[in-house]
Structures are given as structure tokens and as C-alpha cells.
Amino acid sequence: MDGLRFLVVEDSPTMRQLISFSLKRFKGCRIVEAVDGVDALKKLQTEEVDMVLTDINMPVMDGLKLVSLVRQNVKTKDLPIVIITTEGAQEDRDRGLALGANAYISKPIQSSHLLKVIGEILEKNG
Amino acid sequence: MAEDHNDLFKKSQEFLQMLSQQKDFIHDLLRENERLRYQVASLQNSSGDQTQLAMELEHLRHRLEQIEREKKELREAYQRVEDENKDFAQRYVEIEDQNNNLANLYVASYQLHSTLDFQEVVHIVMEIIINLIGAEVFSIMLLDEKTNELGVIAHEGYDEGITFPAIRIAEGVIGEVSKTGEPYYINQASEDYRVDFLHPIACIPLKIKENVIGVINIHKLLVQKDAFTAVDYELFSLLAAHAATAIFSSKLYSQSERKLTTIQGFLDLLTTPASKG
Structure with a gap:
């Protein structure tokens, strides 16, 4: 799992830094940051990434719309997506997963849990 | 005279018969003796085997006791390693938690002082x-x-x-x-x-x-x-x-x-x- 490339989509600089901090446990990983869904789509056009980690509540374009658009795009439809959000209700979780997210993590995040979930997705995807 | 001669012949015949019987008897005795000797020798051999068997049994018993002791020691060592493993696993979880806490504190502190x-x-x-x-x-x-x-x-x-x-x-x-x-x-x-x-x-x-x-x-x-x-x-x-x-x-x-x-x-x-x- 060396040299992975992550796209972290978060409007909160605090969370972007915390998630990036946790991801650095993957040796040689590269982190691309985006502040909302539109910014993320732009970055996906120019950057090659292995996984997207996105918040839901963001200005301009929220995380659910982003998940939906990523799944519709031929180039990115198989990209693993992890939703990281304060929305912890079961219906939010179901909605996120139904749109095509591979995992749904509620804030506040535990670094070890985040890494475990990412590891499981990467293992499943070979 | 003829009667004496007959009598003597008869007696010699009886004597010869008796000698023949004695010869058979001695033969029987010798065979019996040989059989008994063989049995004695067999018994002596058998007794030696049993002694050796007993010694081997004793040796095996000692070995078994030794193996039991080693098994007990190994079980105790295994238990110690398992306990240590549990401690390490527990410690790993604690360190992971501490890592998480430190990451949160670092990020919070960093962000708080990032602007005026x-x-x-x-x-x-x-x-x-x-x-x-x-x-x-x-x-x-x-x-x-x-x-x-x-x-x-x-x-x-x-x-x-x-x-x-x-x-x-x-x-x-x-x-x-x-x-x-x-x-x-x-x-x-x-x-x-x-x-x-x-x-x-x-x-x-x-x-x-x-x-x-x-x-x-x-x-x-x-x-x-x-x-x-x-x-x-x-x-x-x-x-x-x-x-x-x-x-x-x-x-x-x-x-x-x-x-x-x-x-x-x-x-x-x-x-x-x-x-x-």
C-alpha cells in the first residue's frame, strides 16, 4: 500500500489537516486537497488518484452530489469513495452508500478506524 | 539238567527284557532331562527379557515424567507469551488512541494559532x-x-x-x-x-x-x-x-x-x- 494517492474533499481546514495527518501513515502517499465538490471534480480531471475521501456538508457542491457524479463518469466510476461526515443518522448512511460510496464514517473520526476502513477497501479492490 | 537249563534261559530272557526296559527307561529319563533343561533355559531367557522390559518401562516412565515436566513448562511459557501478547495488543490499542489524541491536539493547536x-x-x-x-x-x-x-x-x-x-x-x-x-x-x-x-x-x-x-x-x-x-x-x-x-x-x-x-x-x-x- 505504498505510494497511494488520495483526494481529500473538505471545506474545513482543520479536518483536511487531520485526515491528511492520518493518511500519512501510508508510506509515500500523496494527498490532493479540495475544498468542495466542484473543486474535487476539477482535481479529478487533472490528477490521478486511488481514492476519494469526502465530507457531505460543503458549500458550492456537497459530497453526495460529488459521489453521484464520480460514479456517472466513465473515467472515475470505479474509484473507491469514503464519506467522512458529521451526519450520523442511519438514513444518511444508507443514502451515501446507495449513491455508491464504499464506506461511511461519522465524525469525530478515529485515525485507526479510518486507516482500517481504507485498508479493507483497498484489499477488496485488489 | 534240562530243566535247570530252561530255567536259566528263562531267567536270562527275563533279565534281558528287564535290561531292555531299563534302557528304555533311561532313554525316557534322558529325553525328559533334556526337555526340562530346555525349559529351564527358556525360563531363564524369559526372566532376562522381563527384567529388561521392566528396565525399559522404568526408563520410559522417567522419560514420560520428563516430557510431562517439559510440557508443563512449555504450557507456562506459552501462557506467559500469550499474556505478553495480550499486553502488547492492549498497549498497541492505547498507543493508537494516544496517536489519535495527539493528532487531534496537534491539528487543533496548529489551526488555532494559524491566523490573527x-x-x-x-x-x-x-x-x-x-x-x-x-x-x-x-x-x-x-x-x-x-x-x-x-x-x-x-x-x-x-x-x-x-x-x-x-x-x-x-x-x-x-x-x-x-x-x-x-x-x-x-x-x-x-x-x-x-x-x-x-x-x-x-x-x-x-x-x-x-x-x-x-x-x-x-x-x-x-x-x-x-x-x-x-x-x-x-x-x-x-x-x-x-x-x-x-x-x-x-x-x-x-x-x-x-x-x-x-x-x-x-x-x-x-x-x-x-x-x-
């Missing part, structure tokens, strides 16, 4: 409360030194139209926290708890040394969060000191910026040559 803009600092404090502590309904209050009352400067999650009362020092839970500088927590609110501004589930003083400059009131946690965790208390301690310093510094900076602009305005006014008229 008052509004930005307040926004960062709110982000920390939402994302790292997991609060859904909360407010930040600052102490007005003129009126000696706490007033809300930022809030999140309350019902629309709520009016936030000004809190006097030592008045109620919030006022008491601002007076003593000691945080207040209810680790787990009761199920029928309703948001009541005057009764938060946590009230954290914002302190610069011993001076309380404000408080953070938490009234409700996110639905997925049942109670405060160990890292939350660490974050509260960090917020109590670092958020207070960051808020106070940025406030002073904003004030000095305003004063500087005013003074600069005066200076410009004084140094500008009077218009010719």
Missing part, C-alpha cells in the same frame, strides 16, 4: 468543537469587561429565533464556571434532556492564566456520539488555554489594527497641507 483574524479564530474554534469533539449544539461566550457579563459571540445548532441571555459572573452553571475557572461536565445527559441554554452538558472556561475571558457551552452531542471520551477532556484543556489565547490575541490585533487605522487617519490629516483657499 478574530472571525477566523472563532470559526476554527467552532470547527474543532464540531469535528473533533462532535458537538451539535453549542455556543461561545466572551466576557465583556465593562458590564462584567458573558455574551454569545458565536453559536451552532440552536433553534431559530432563540435569544441568548447575558450571563453574570457566578450566575448559574455558566456564571459559576466563569467565576471559578473550573470546567463543568455531565458525561452523559439523561435521555429526556432537552436543550436548555442555562444548563449545558459541558461548560469550558476560556482562560489566560487565571483570568477567564469567556466560556464554551456544549448543549448537545452529535447523534452518533453517546458521551465524552478521554480525548475530549484533553481537547477541552487545550481549548481552555489555546483558544482563549488565540481569541484574545486576535481580538487585540483587530483592536490595534483599528486604532492604527484611526491614528494613521489623524496623522494623514495633520500632515496634509491645508488646501489653498
